[in-house]
Amino acid sequence: MRLIHINPTKKTVEEIDLKVEANTFYTFFSSILIDELPTLNNHTIYLDANALSEKKTPYFIADQIVLGEALILGRNGFEEVDATLSVAEVQTLVNYNVPQFYLDVLDLLAQTDVNLYRAFYVEHNNQKMELNIAWVLYFFNIADERTKEYFINELTKTIQANEDVIAFMQKMAKAALQVAG
Known part of the structure; x- marks a missing residue:
């Protein structure tokens, strides 16, 4: 199948052809997660779920923070198909310039076992919302410097006290939603 491979260390985007089987991604990333x-x-x-703890290179695909190498495969409903995006299209979506806030927070989170993309729920305006750590980071990255500093300091305290990082992120998500209205 035609896939797009992104290597942030080499800053390359290339088309590759892989036979997609049950273990293809596990083998490619040398990971079971x-x-x-x-x-x-x-x-x-597709990403290596261990990339955070292994401190792999962060970058963006559109507005999505990702870490380490990525494989992009087409999808038609539940079926995997050839990627239809061109290398040039993907290159325009990739941004290797990661703000310092992200770098600092990712460095802290690497000490934990959290997953940036695993969903958690918060309630806002009587609605249950499904969010994740990547969303919280995106929101706080656009905050002022004082708010970013507060976020990093509180996250540091949470990690040092061995408290629940997901509960901290839920609290920060609620605060972000209140600010947003």
Whole structure:
């Protein structure tokens, strides 16, 4: 199948051809933990779920923070198909310039066992919302410097006290939603 491979260390985007079988992604990433992000229209981004703890290189695909190498495969409903995006299209979506806030927070989170993309729930305006750590980071990255500093300091305290990082992120998500209205 035609896939798009992104290597942030080499800063390359290339088309590759892989036979997609049950263990293809596990073998490619040398990991049994794989994240699947359905964030690109009719495509899925596959990532090594251990990339955070292994401090792999962060970058963005569109507005989505990702770490380490990525494989992009087409999707038609539940069926995996050839990627239809061109290398040039993907290159325009990739941004290797990661703000310092992200770098600092990712460095802290690497000490934990959290997953940036695993959903958690918060209630806002009597609605249950499904969010994740990547969303919280996106929101706080656009905050002022004082708020970013507060976030990093509180996250540091949470980690040092061995408290629940997901509970902290839920609290920060609620605060972000209140600010947003």
